[in-house]
Amino acid sequence: MQITVKSAKQNLGIETAPHIRDNMSTPRIMLYVIIALVPAFITTIFFFGFGVLWQFVIALISSLICEVIVAFLRSYKLKHHLADHAYIVTALLLALTLPPLIPWYFTATASAFAILVVKHCFGGLGQNIFNPAMAGFIFLMISAPSSFYQTYVTPSAYAYKIASLDASASIILEGRDPQELRMQLKANLENADIITGATYLESIKTAKKSGIDDQINNIDFLGHDFNAYFYLALAYILGGIFLIATKVILFQMPLSFLITIFIGGYIWHNLAPNVSLSGIEHLLCGGTMLAAFFIITDPVTNAGTSKGRIVFSIFCALLILLIRVQGSYSDSVAFAVLLANATAPLIDVLTKRRSFGIGYKKGGLQ
Amino acid sequence: MEASKQFSKIMQGKLWKFFGGIKPKELKRTQDTPIEELPIPALITIPLDRHLGPDGEILVNVGDYVKTGQVLTRPGGTRYVPAHASTSGTVTSIAMSVLPHPSGFSGLCLTIKPDNKDVCVDFNGISNFKEVSPRELINIIRDRGIEGLGGAQFQTATKLQAAIDEGNVCNLFIVNGAECEPVATCDDRLMQEKADEIIQGVDIVAHILQPKLVLIAIEDNKPNAIKAMSLALQKREDLKDLVQIRVIPTLYPSGAARNLIKILTGIEIPYSEHTSECGIVVDNVETVFAIKEAIIDGKPLIKRVVTVDGSSLHKKGNALIRLGTSVRFVLTNYNLIPQRKQRIILGGPLMGFTIPSIDVPITKSTTCVLAPSTNDMEFAPPEMNCIRCGKCARVCPSRLVPYQLYAYSKAQKHNEAKKCGIDDCTECGCCSFVCPSKIRLAAQFRKEKAIASLIAENQYRNLRAKERMAIRNERLEKEAKEREAKKKAALARIAMQKNGTDDAQLKAKMIEEARARAKAKREAALLKQTETQATNIDPVEIKGNMLMSNAGLRQEAKMSIKLDIALEADTALQENSNIKAALPFNLRQGAVKKHYQGYNATNREIVKHTQNVDIIEYKGVHTAIESMDKNVAITTQNNILNTAKKLPLNLRKDKNQCKLQ
Numbered sequence A: 001m002q003i004t005v006k007s008a009k010q011n012l013g014i015e016t017a018p019h020i021r022d023n024m025s026t027p028r029i030m031l032y033v034i035i036a037l038v039p040a041f042i043t044t045i046f047f048f049g050f051g052v053l054w055q056f057v058i059a060l061i062s063s064l065i066c067e068v069i070v071a072f073l074r075s076y077k078l079k080h081h082l083a084d085h086a087y088i089v090t091a092l093l094l095a096l097t098l099p100p101l102i103p104w105y106f107t108a109t110a111s112a113f114a115i116l117v118v119k120h121c122f123g124g125l126g127q128n129i130f131n132p133a134m135a136g137f138i139f140l141m142i143s144a145p146s147s148f149y150q151t152y153v154t155p156s157a158y159a160y161k162i163a164s165l166d167a168s169a170s171i172i173l174e175g176r177d178p179q180e181l182r183m184q185l186k187a188n189l190e191n192a193d194i195i196t197g198a199t200y201l202e203s204i205k206t207a208k209k210s211g212i213d214d215q216i217n218n219i220d221f222l223g224h225d226f227n228a229y230f231y232l233a234l235a236y237i238l239g240g241i242f243l244i245a246t247k248v249i250l251f252q253m254p255l256s257f258l259i260t261i262f263i264g265g266y267i268w269h270n271l272a273p274n275v276s277l278s279g280i281e282h283l284l285c286g287g288t289m290l291a292a293f294f295i296i297t298d299p300v301t302n303a304g305t306s307k308g309r310i311v312f313s314i315f316c317a318l319l320i321l322l323i324r325v326q327g328s329y330s331d332s333v334a335f336a337v338l339l340a341n342a343t344a345p346l347i348d349v350l351t352k353r354r355s356f357g358i359g360y361k362k363g364g365l366q
Numbered sequence B: 001m002e003a004s005k006q007f008s009k010i011m012q013g014k015l016w017k018f019f020g021g022i023k024p025k026e027l028k029r030t031q032d033t034p035i036e037e038l039p040i041p042a043l044i045t046i047p048l049d050r051h052l053g054p055d056g057e058i059l060v061n062v063g064d065y066v067k068t069g070q071v072l073t074r075p076g077g078t079r080y081v082p083a084h085a086s087t088s089g090t091v092t093s094i095a096m097s098v099l100p101h102p103s104g105f106s107g108l109c110l111t112i113k114p115d116n117k118d119v120c121v122d123f124n125g126i127s128n129f130k131e132v133s134p135r136e137l138i139n140i141i142r143d144r145g146i147e148g149l150g151g152a153q154f155q156t157a158t159k160l161q162a163a164i165d166e167g168n169v170c171n172l173f174i175v176n177g178a179e180c181e182p183v184a185t186c187d188d189r190l191m192q193e194k195a196d197e198i199i200q201g202v203d204i205v206a207h208i209l210q211p212k213l214v215l216i217a218i219e220d221n222k223p224n225a226i227k228a229m230s231l232a233l234q235k236r237e238d239l240k241d242l243v244q245i246r247v248i249p250t251l252y253p254s255g256a257a258r259n260l261i262k263i264l265t266g267i268e269i270p271y272s273e274h275t276s277e278c279g280i281v282v283d284n285v286e287t288v289f290a291i292k293e294a295i296i297d298g299k300p301l302i303k304r305v306v307t308v309d310g311s312s313l314h315k316k317g318n319a320l321i322r323l324g325t326s327v328r329f330v331l332t333n334y335n336l337i338p339q340r341k342q343r344i345i346l347g348g349p350l351m352g353f354t355i356p357s358i359d360v361p362i363t364k365s366t367t368c369v370l371a372p373s374t375n376d377m378e379f380a381p382p383e384m385n386c387i388r389c390g391k392c393a394r395v396c397p398s399r400l401v402p403y404q405l406y407a408y409s410k411a412q413k414h415n416e417a418k419k420c421g422i423d424d425c426t427e428c429g430c431c432s433f434v435c436p437s438k439i440r441l442a443a444q445f446r447k448e449k450a451i452a453s454l455i456a457e458n459q460y461r462n463l464r465a466k467e468r469m470a471i472r473n474e475r476l477e478k479e480a481k482e483r484e485a486k487k488k489a490a491l492a493r494i495a496m497q498k499n500g501t502d503d504a505q506l507k508a509k510m511i512e513e514a515r516a517r518a519k520a521k522r523e524a525a526l527l528k529q530t531e532t533q534a535t536n537i538d539p540v541e542i543k544g545n546m547l548m549s550n551a552g553l554r555q556e557a558k559m560s561i562k563l564d565i566a567l568e569a570d571t572a573l574q575e576n577s578n579i580k581a582a583l584p585f586n587l588r589q590g591a592v593k594k595h596y597q598g599y600n601a602t603n604r605e606i607v608k609h610t611q612n613v614d615i616i617e618y619k620g621v622h623t624a625i626e627s628m629d630k631n632v633a634i635t636t637q638n639n640i641l642n643t644a645k646k647l648p649l650n651l652r653k654d655k656n657q658c659k660l661q
């Protein structure tokens, strides 16, 4: 039993079955995710100013450098290593979640943390337990809380005119005080005084805590001041639909996630109106929509089977509600996602799929 | 009661769905090209290994003249079928030759130089098969060499026999015309052209099995075949109530027996069960056609329909090919214009394999010969990291989680892989097809299964060796006891002779008793050791120097006059041999040396060294092994390494494969 000389000489191509493959590939999946994020990205620029674009550029450069270092350390072929585009997605998500005016070194550190520690220390793409973007976000939020809160801006229409490329660059890159620009952006609103914090979510939390939430209650998400949230959510949904249509994500995941948040928020609000936001507010504020379509659907860090993924989504949604209402941070998506990530292996075990032929009765067909 | 409800649902035509599955591009370009018979090639090569079995016999000699359809082998046992000459000519050689296998194995083949006259033996058909008993029909089917033509090449007669053996009742006979592999159209064409004959074949099988229902399952992408079969069925009034045609949705792999059963009956038969023992028999349409030819026309299975396709060919189509025709001949007939690194695939694009040589014969399991160009089917792109997207888990028809399996398999965790259900994997290739990172999951599973079977084989061998070892130990013990008794008698005699007094006798007795006690103690200790030792492989002699030490001990024992020393040495020897056997395979030879090298001893010094210390040293090794726990783990790991060389080439490390490319 051996290869004969004759056969070796024929120089035929050898390859393992199957010989045909689906044309969906990992780089393409990542590309679709990037495309799906474009509407949201543009909307964010519109409402938050060009700071987001700078953040993206910084995060991208930082993660690219990190990936190159990793490729060098692990002696991977650079071209092959960078082909998966996953680091672009991470950079985009970071840019969308970090405060738009945060100084560049923070962004660069967060991105480096996400790539080097969260992703590659665990074994690289596909092996990481935690979502890199979310972990990078939290890393910054915990280690530099003050600058974190000082650089968040209040969304308002045409913010990109005020926070122009130059204006935001001078803050992000040159380290000018962001306070002036933030005030300008806030002045853009009609009723700027009812917003006490940077964002609606932050303000309403403060209001509810101190017991004076009448003013800020029942706001109109289509009105001038708050339509940013509405349009942003719309942009995320648009991207999400694109991902669902291209079969990159399962529609069950965002659906079960959003339904849980809405119903959970609705019930909690009705039970304790001065503690919880209403269902719709839960849906539109903070990172809910981003999480629904782009964060919890990250294949790497959630459960394996479809059933497990739905359980994961619901669990994550409940965590978001709980932390948002009871926690001290203004938004909770990142924390909830990381916690849910940690439980994913457990969910995997609990939702183990039955094997083929269970329930078969001896004797078969009678 | 519930089961019969199930049956009535089946009767009514309910279709179920199996989990997973994929929808690749169908590529059925040869659906409308009629089957044409290929001319007689210049050489016919018939692999014999599936036709001989343990004590089979080749009935012809080199130089003999054989006629078409002549029986060439008499297989040993009923598990194999005889081989038949597929054309007339002279037997030119019976020798090793390359087989159609992904690794280019060679095996025993019989070569015929055709005389182009195609002189047939007399075929005795049975016109009225209804008068023949099923058992006889099954024997005829076996003698005519019918095997599954769907690709798996499972012996048909055995399958049918199992279904009607005592205790088993066949309720459902499924004719598999699903042909879910892309590109393949041979079954499709056969159904279009030979519908009447297939129905006749169905009639025969129905006579053998006496099922309550016969279903002919055809995927809905073959409208012509469905039409032809329905027409043929309508002509047969007598079969109307029994036979139904079921159109099933197109989904790969609905043609796999268990998936087809699930679709048609809603029953999932675990992979540990045989389908025939569940009252369901599945046969491919072409097999049914071959059964008809065998029974009614008396023709053995010497030709089959093969789809020949691919962009590197100028002509495409379905060919009726004599078994044993070389792939080269087929490709030449279809005008192959080879590319650089042209791939030739036997079987469909999802489960077929590339062959390293085209000088291999067409066999019963060859459904397609593909010569794809790179436009058709791209070369496999490099693998990327698994992103756990779960696509593979969503398509696996065996309900497995391939990425998990893959991780275990890559990490050599065979037990975990087994627990995850590697045995259920049908190697259908769905997971590899959808994987966005282009990971060769199915290939890894094929490899994993081969390794697992090797391990199982080794374990079996270990077990056997253990048994042998136990027997040997028993024997040694018995011998030692006998020796002891003799010595005692001799001692008593000497004592009697010397002293002759009662007093001395008493003394001798006391000494004897004391010795017996000591011996009992020693034996107890010995027994304990034999129990705990890790006996896995037949005692292998430890290499020269150790042997020498043993021999030295033995000699010493012989030469010594003092009885006690003899006894001592005897025990020592025995202990020694026990320890020797206790060493696991990996520690026997090189490892022992290495062990001593740790003490900075040269080989020659070891001899001296061991004479004094070996027992102690060995005890050390021994306990070390025991504490390492489980000989099996060690030996299997070790055996994998050893047997890696024995693995077929495609199953070895990827490196080798690359080299081949």
Ligand code: SF4
Pocket: B385, B386, B387, B388, B389, B390, B391, B392, B393, B402, B403, B431, B434, B435, B436, B437, B438, B439, B441
């Ligand atoms: S399809 Fe490929 S990338 Fe996706 S989980 Fe399976 S092995 Fe991993």
Ligand code: SF4
Pocket: B395, B396, B397, B398, B399, B400, B402, B424, B425, B426, B427, B428, B429, B430, B431, B432, B441, B442, B445
């Ligand atoms: S090759 Fe095995 S693991 Fe992959 S889809 Fe088929 S049965 Fe499942």
